[in-house]
Every structure is written in C-alpha cells, then in structure tokens.
Amino acid sequence: MSYPSFYCDMNRPFDLICMGRVAVDLYAEQIGASLSDAQTFRKYLGGCAGNIAVGAARLGLKCMMFSCIGQDEMGLFLKNELIHEGVNTDLLEETKNHLTGLVLLGIKPPHEFPLMFYRTDCADMQLKPQQISKDKLQQAKAILVTGTGLSTESMLHTTKEVIQRARQAETAVILDLDYRPVLWGLTAAGDGETRYQSSQKVSETYQQILSFCDLIVGTEEEICIAGGADEVQHALKKIREFTQAPVVLKRGEKGSEVYFSGTHQPLLTKPFPVEVLNVLGAGDGFMAGLLSALLQGKSWEIATAYANASGALVVTRHGCAPAIPYKEELDYFIQHFAEDPQIWKSAYLNQLHQKQGMHNAPLLIKKPQGFAPGRNAIVTMHPSSHCGMNFSSLKLDAGQKYRFNEQYEFAALLMTGKVVFYYEQQSEYAERYDYFSQDPIVLHCPSGQNAAVEALSDCEILLIETENRAFFAPCLFHQATLVELDNRGKNILDDSSYRIVRTVFDKRNRPESNLVVGEIITFQGRWSSYPSHYHEQPEIYHYRFSEPQGYAFGENGEEVLRIENYDTYQIAPGQSHAHCTAPGYALYTLWFIRHLEDNPYAMPTFVKEHEWTRTSKANNRVWKMNHNNEGTGS
Numbered sequence: 001m002s003y004p005s006f007y008c009d010m011n012r013p014f015d016l017i018c019m020g021r022v023a024v025d026l027y028a029e030q031i032g033a034s035l036s037d038a039q040t041f042r043k044y045l046g047g048c049a050g051n052i053a054v055g056a057a058r059l060g061l062k063c064m065m066f067s068c069i070g071q072d073e074m075g076l077f078l079k080n081e082l083i084h085e086g087v088n089t090d091l092l093e094e095t096k097n098h099l100t101g102l103v104l105l106g107i108k109p110p111h112e113f114p115l116m117f118y119r120t121d122c123a124d125m126q127l128k129p130q131q132i133s134k135d136k137l138q139q140a141k142a143i144l145v146t147g148t149g150l151s152t153e154s155m156l157h158t159t160k161e162v163i164q165r166a167r168q169a170e171t172a173v174i175l176d177l178d179y180r181p182v183l184w185g186l187t188a189a190g191d192g193e194t195r196y197q198s199s200q201k202v203s204e205t206y207q208q209i210l211s212f213c214d215l216i217v218g219t220e221e222e223i224c225i226a227g228g229a230d231e232v233q234h235a236l237k238k239i240r241e242f243t244q245a246p247v248v249l250k251r252g253e254k255g256s257e258v259y260f261s262g263t264h265q266p267l268l269t270k271p272f273p274v275e276v277l278n279v280l281g282a283g284d285g286f287m288a289g290l291l292s293a294l295l296q297g298k299s300w301e302i303a304t305a306y307a308n309a310s311g312a313l314v315v316t317r318h319g320c321a322p323a324i325p326y327k328e329e330l331d332y333f334i335q336h337f338a339e340d341p342q343i344w345k346s347a348y349l350n351q352l353h354q355k356q357g358m359h360n361a362p363l364l365i366k367k368p369q370g371f372a373p374g375r376n377a378i379v380t381m382h383p384s385s386h387c388g389m390n391f392s393s394l395k396l397d398a399g400q401k402y403r404f405n406e407q408y409e410f411a412a413l414l415m416t417g418k419v420v421f422y423y424e425q426q427s428e429y430a431e432r433y434d435y436f437s438q439d440p441i442v443l444h445c446p447s448g449q450n451a452a453v454e455a456l457s458d459c460e461i462l463l464i465e466t467e468n469r470a471f472f473a474p475c476l477f478h479q480a481t482l483v484e485l486d487n488r489g490k491n492i493l494d495d496s497s498y499r500i501v502r503t504v505f506d507k508r509n510r511p512e513s514n515l516v517v518g519e520i521i522t523f524q525g526r527w528s529s530y531p532s533h534y535h536e537q538p539e540i541y542h543y544r545f546s547e548p549q550g551y552a553f554g555e556n557g558e559e560v561l562r563i564e565n566y567d568t569y570q571i572a573p574g575q576s577h578a579h580c581t582a583p584g585y586a587l588y589t590l591w592f593i594r595h596l597e598d599n600p601y602a603m604p605t606f607v608k609e610h611e612w613t614r615t616s617k618a619n620n621r622v623w624k625m626n627h628n629n630e631g632t633g634s
Helices: 048-058 073-084 153-168 200-207 220-227 232-240 282-294 300-314 327-337 347-360 608-614 616-620
Strands: 014-019 023-028 041-046 063-070 092-095 102-105 115-118 140-146 172-176 215-219 247-250 256-259 267-269 374-379 390-396 401-403 409-423 426-432 442-445 451-455 459-466 475-477 484-488 499-505 515-522 527-534 539-545 551-556 559-564 568-571 577-581 587-594
Touching (some): 014 048, 023 073, 041 073, 041 102, 048 073, 048 140, 048 172, 048 282, 073 374, 140 153, 153 172, 200 220, 215 220, 215 282, 220 232, 220 247, 232 247, 247 282, 247 300, 256 300, 267 300, 282 300, 300 327, 327 347, 374 568, 390 401, 390 409, 390 451, 409 499, 442 499, 459 515, 459 587, 475 499, 515 527, 515 577, 527 587, 527 608, 539 551, 539 559, 539 577, 551 568, 577 587
Parallel strands (some): 014 063, 014 140, 063 092, 140 172, 172 215, 215 247
Antiparallel strands (some): 023 041, 247 256, 256 267, 374 390, 401 451, 409 426, 409 459, 442 475, 484 499, 499 515, 515 587, 527 577, 539 568, 551 559, 551 577
16 A cells, blocks of 8 residues: 655755754663662753754754753753754754753663653743744744643643744644643642543643644554543544544554554554663654654655664663664664664664764864853763763853862863862962963862862863762862973974973873873964874864964864864864964964773874874984075076
C-alpha cells in the first residue's frame, strides 16, 4: 500500500521551528537510586521542544528555537548549548523577570524514572505572539508546537495565535502532544513521573487546536487525553472528528503506528529492541528522527524507521538531548541492526557519537566586542564534545564579589585589576595591569573549596573549570611560583619563532590536578606554538592583541584560521596546531589543557617534517640572502 507523502514547501531555507519548552535537565548520576538518595547530577539541555531542536539538527535539519530563557546562568547555558548544536537562536527570547526552568531526573530501570519539574511561572512559558512574525514563519517548512504550551491561559493564547499565523504563512503545523499531568495541576507538585490522568478540561483544550494541525504525534496515553477516551482506538476515532491529519502513535519497544485519513489499516513499523537504561527523552529522539526524514521529502516507511531507531538509541544512554544520535551513527545502527542486534553497545557506534560531537563544536568562538559585565560563558562543558572544561570571562565592577563554584576544580587567572582572593580561611591581595609584560597570577583550587574573589577596582578574570574529585592544597600562583618561564625559540632561525612561554602549573608541580595552564607572548610578526604539534588531550587557546585591530593566522591541521581579538580556539584531540601574528601586533595567548584519565599531558608530538626547526642546529641549514648580490639586476 502506498501512503500519502507529508506535504511542506521544500524550497524554504529552514526546515523546522521548534516552539515551547526548553529547560535545564539535572540528571542523577547514580543509576538505580531514588532522587532522595542521588548525590551528584549531570547538567544537560532539556525540554521537549529543546530536545527535538537539538536532535533534528544532529540529524541534518536546519532548525530555529522559538522559546524564552531567563537572563540567568542557566539560560546562558541553554543558549550556548543550542548554538553549539547548530540550532538558530534568532527567536530565542530572554526575560529578566522569570527564571529558566529546571527538571530533576532519576534513573531506576527498568520501570521507575522519577522526575520533578521546577517550572512555576518559568521563562519558556512567557512567549507572546508578537515575538514571531509571518516573515519568520515563511522561512520554515514547519513549526512544532507542544502540549505543555497549552497548559496555561497565556501560553494557550500564544500557541493558538502562532498556529493561525503559521497557517497564513502556509507553514506546516506539527503537534507533539507532550502530556505531563503535573504541569496541568492534576497530580502532586513533586509527581512528574505520572504519565496519564484523565481530564475533560485537558482533552477539550487539546481539541481546540487539532483541526489546525498537519501532523499529530503522541504516546498511547497522549492519544487518549487528546481524544478524551481511556482506550486508544476510541480516542483515535474522536480525534478524526477534528482533523484529517496523519496521527503517529508511539508504542515504545513495540515500534510505532501511523494512522491516515481514509485508510482502515495503519502503517505498522518494526521496532529496534534494545536494553533500556532510560526511557526519558525517547519520544523526543523519536520525533527528531521522524521529522529529519519527513521534512526532507522521504517516505513514511523511512521516516518511521529513523524515528524508531533514534528512540531506541536514546533509551540506552544517559540524558535526553545528548543521547540523541547523529545521522552517521543512526544510519550505521539501522544498516547493521538485523545482523547484529547488539550493535547499539558497540565501541564503534560510541566512537561515531563522540567524533560527531567534536566535529560539531565550533573551532573558533568569536567575541569581537569583548565581554559584558558579569560572567560570560565562552566554552561550556558538553558531554559529546569531550572538551571537559568550562571557560568564562568574569568582569567585576569595583566592590563586587564572586564566589567560585565548589563543584569544580578551577583556575582563576587575573587579567587586569586589583582584587582580593579568599580561600582556605585566608585572603591575598593581587594586582595586574598589563598581561603582556607582567607574569600571571592564578588562584588554583580543588573541588569542594570555599573560595571567592572581591574586586577592589574594575577587573577581569579568566576562569577555567573542570571535574576532578582529587584533593590538593589551594595555591595562589605568581612570579615566584610559576613552574616554568621560558624564552622559547630564542637564537633559532633568526628568532622567527621567539616567544615567551609562562607555564603556571602542570603535572610537575600539581600532580593531582586535571589541568595544565599557561600563557604565551608572541612578538609581532613571529610564529608561536611552533613547530606544529599535537597531543591526545583537549586544549583551548584564548587570544588578545596589543592593538584591538590586530590579527593572526592559525593552523588547524591543513585548515587556516584568521584569529582576531577575543577569539577562542578549541583544539580537538590529535589536531596539529600553531599560529603566527601579523607584523605590528603582539599576541597574548592563554592556553590550557585537560589531562585524560590514565593519559596525562606531558609533551606534545611535533609534526615530523618540521621537527628539525626546534634546535639551534636548524641555523646551519636555513637559507639566507647573499647580501653581496643585493641590489643588482639584469
């Protein structure tokens, strides 16, 4: 039997606008523990619409996020994650009066998956119809709306208005039923795990928009609430009174079914049975897989295979958004599942997931205007990137105080200003005005340390954080305690790669640390980090110039990068790198590396063909102009 294709305007520049819930998921790391017993949590991007936006982007769609975040640290985290995943944030609103939503989640397989929503009047429920124009809607093939967006009067009004504008723009409307009884006030505030509670009011609310939707997707419980019946077939029959749109029924380990208007038998699709770790987020992975095919014009058979396989991979992993596969690994999983049903646990598939996560990370993060007051996140720890480090610029006004996050090992490097560092029941004064000529001052503390900084003048601190449970004594590094101050490249090849390298600490003086931190001053017109080298550990460079218009060129393997003031370069493990600055412009570089477990950083590997340039013997083979012939001509 042939099934009608899903219609949308294939000529539009964006595939999908995801409207609605985006929040921070705090996932318990103790598998099998109740939330009351959980000790540590992993922070991820979450929320139905947010997860689908990330998942669809990973699977090749061009997505826009239409939601709202708080002007708080969690909102900043979500924005950075969306950008990292390649999701357009032009429609991501911000509010200073509402906090970004949070969810606590636990994993007790096979049947218990507790979760608690912290969403009272949260940021993503503050959307207004005027925040999206008809022009924006006309840029997208489809817009996704979710059931949570119907649960308050203001968001119901906004959702209905946006749907009407979408229809005027001839943009397909996709409804993820996304039913959470607790968000409708039908269960106790702490009971986010209950997935079904009948309610005539909720059913009637869903039915107000069914007739305007071009595709409806939900679980058996969600189909029942939309249809206002306690049995799926009765609910489907009721839904048909409102809409002729295809209805996709998600059945978990049993696969899925697609019900088309005018046909008696649904399209039945085969499942991909796997071992379940975590069912939370499976539906969002399913939707990402489904839409990645439908919005590219593929058949329902292919789309449902993508959907079932994507959902299957998600349930084997920790987290929601970070668990959704990339296209290369999803194709590999589908292609090889029949011959190897255990392919989901293969090392190769895991490597594909990690590799693609690294590939998606932006190489060069641009901040041409510098940094605003407060904490400015530049690089955020991301489970698929394996960078393993947070990096921020902290700008404080005189009189402000900042308390460092006890969750992380951290290095706080003073760039400019007068401050007092507080740690281990002591205080130490520090000042620095010129990071080109003055040696670094760095407070280095283990996790669990109560530490803070107070600004005595306007100041900037560059903050590096990583995970590390080892204990070591806090230390304020300064000129007398640096592990190394090296005039590297001096008297070699006419000083063409002469630079000052200040290594603050590494395994030689901080053996328990997971970090290496240092600075480089590259003189105008010269090379640095040369000869080109690489190492297995992730590294980050952050750049400043002696003049704001300064620039340099860096190599990322065979790729050439133009480096400008305030740029940050994320160096992938094993990637060769070096850089040179233009004449007239001295270059400051903060560099830091994260040790790998059982594989700490010690020395880089130099690119073999250029390694000869490292020692003074290179002077004997370098070509030089014969000055006796200078100025002659034919």
